Amino acid sequence: MWLVSEPVQRSNGADMSKDGGADVDDGRISKSLIGSIVATGSLSFIGILTETVMTVLFPELMREFRVDTSTVQWITTIYLVTVSVTIPMSSFLRRRYRLKSVFVAAVVFTMTGSAIMIVSHSFAMLIVARIIQGIGSGIATPLMMNIILEQSPRSKLGRLMGLGSLVITTAPAIGPTVGGAVASVLPWRAIFVIVLPIMALSLLLGLRCISQSGTTGNARFNGLQFLCITVSLVILIMALNQGGVAIGAAVAGRRDAGPAVVALVSLIVGVALLVCFVKISRRSFSPLLRIGLLEDPVVALHAFAYLILPMVGIGFGYLLTTLAQLSLGTDSFLAGVLVLPGTLIGAALAPLGGWLYDRFGASRPILISLGFARVGAVLLLIFSGSLTPWRVAVFYGVFGVGYAVGMANVITSAMRDVPAEFTPDGTAIFNTLLQFGGAAGTALFSTIIGVAQTGSGPQGSASFRQATQMGGTWNFVLIVVMVALGWACLWRAFSIHARRTGHRVFTD
Incomplete structure (x- = not known):
């Protein structure tokens, strides 16, 4: 089943206590490992944050650059696509270059893209800047995950992966809030001025703390x-x-x-x-990737769910802020604030998902949490014709809490069935699916909204607001189906895993 195409030249698991920054025998987490996670995590957080920080600004950008809904969404979509095509290189980069060098490259790309965003005054230049930013984020996110998976004590893996997943699931959700808050008092370009010093601090911390967890090889690109x-x-x-x-x-x-x-x-x-x-x-x-991992049905089912669910999780940021502004008539700040309660509560509880994983295994925390998220999606659908700002906030809060806690453990669960030497390939595959799913979700939801708005009159008119609301209803129907499908895939994966280990689902 496994495609061993070249010699594995690095240590793994319990053999990395000397150079990996963690003592995997006694369960202690070293300060250098914490620093490495903070450095790569903060860079990854900023990179992922900029995926959705612009979505709340779409109406303003449409006016400034004179583009329509189907065009302006490329600011987010091209970023996510770039991340998607960069992440598959992470396995090659892990095998070929030292971790610290890869980290520096991620910082340089991210800072360069942000600098271009600050001075751009054409839509084409914005697209170029987003591509450069996407390359940096595509390098940083799997780097963080690989450090956690390779250098963490096994008894703390769930909690640390929960922390890493917190970055991935929370940053896209909080993006609209940050974008709306900044844009309400400052020009939207100020967002990228603010993140530059944060990235500089991450660079200094990473240079000090990131340590090599194995040897590099002569992998070919x-x-x-x-x-x-x-x-x-x-x-x-x-x-x-x-x-x-x-x-x-x-x-x-x-x-x-x-x-x-x-x-x-x-x-x-x-x-x-x-x-x-x-x-x-x-x-x-x-x-470039050992895709033979997906021949295992357990891994493949986790991967399919990890493609579908981010379409909802990341696309929700665009959908709800767009509905709030173009259908409910809120300003950009309030539109961003509407997703804040669910985001903050989900952020607080996401590490709890990792603790639950360490305590109870994978199936219960994931299936129960994502079932809770499905309730939030169903409520949005039921009340889609009579949404108010507070209903959006409450129902998204229900979804956001379940989504954050459940998604924190999906990749950790999948890696149980992946041999340790193929961990970089596994994280690259799953992070590629995550980003591509987000890109596809944003494109899909915006396309449905755009179709609904076709021929409805000028922006701001009653017919335009009604058409936008109808597009939201269509999207909520699709979201409910997608969440249910992702949940069913994970249930099936846990059933197969349980048969292998001689356990029942909910007792792994």
């Missing part, structure tokens, strides 16, 4: 594999976007076959390139 995965992910998102444009044109009664043709061709080419990537990777001596 396969440009053809990278090209296949990059182009496939980008044009699959394009297919989704153009499909929405085609549907919108049809709804408006326009006879324009161009978007439909582009969507169909993009879908075919994207799937074909993805298949090529899989075939090339399986035959490669030094694959």
Whole structure:
């Protein structure tokens, strides 16, 4: 099942107590490991925060740069796609370069992109800046996860992974709040001025604390594999976007076959390139990713859930802030604040999910928490025709708490069935799915909103608000289905794992 394409040249697990920054025998967590997690985690947090910090500003950006809904969403989508195509390189970078060098590269890319955002005065330059930022975030996020998985004491793994997952799940949710708060008193570019000194402090801390947890090797970079995965992910998102444009044109009664043709061709080419990537990777001596991990149904089911659920978790930031402004008539600050209670409570409880994992195993914390999240999604659907700001805040709070606690443990659970030497590949695969899912979710939800708004009149009119509300209802239907599907995949994965270990689900 496992594709061992090259010698594994690093230590793992309990053998890393001397150079990994943690003593895995007595369960103590060293100060250097804490510093490493804080340095990489803060960089990752800032990178992921900027995924959604701009979503609350979409109406303002549409006016400033004179673009429509389907165009402005590329500020977030192109960022997420870039992260998605950068993360697969993390396994190669882990095998080829020292951790500290990889960390420095992530900081440089992130700071450079933020600097360009500050001085950009065209939509095209914003897109370029977001691509550069995405490269930095795509390097930083799996680096944090690899340090936790490789250097943590086994008895504290759940808690530390919960802390790492807290960064991944909380940053996208708090982004709209930060964006709205800053934009209410300062120009939106001030957001990126504020994060620069924070990234500089992260750099200093990382240089001091990050230690090497193993040796590097002579892993080779396969440009053809990278090209296949990059182009496939980008044009699959394009297919989704153009499909929405085609549907919108049809709804408006326009006879324009161009978007439909582009969507169909993009879908075919994207799937074909993805298949090529899989075939090339399986035959490669030094694959970009060891995708043979997904031959295990337990890992594959976790991975599918990890693709679907972030579509909801990250896309919610765009959806709710857009509905609040364009349908309920709130300003950008209030729109961002609406998701704050659920975000803060989820942030406080996410480490609890890791503790529950260490105490009770994976199935109970994950399935019960995500079931709770599904209740929040169902409430938003039921009241979608009569939403008020406080209802949005309360119902999203229910969803956010369940989502944060449950998602904190999904990747940790999946790694139980992945051999230790393939941990970097596993984290790269799951983080790629996370980011691509977020990109697809943002594109999908914005496309549905855009289709609903087609032909409804100018922004701010009663018909436009009503159309936006209807688009929200369609999205809530889709969200309920997606959360249920993700939950079912995880239930099936736990059932298979339980049969292997001779336990029952809820007793692993």
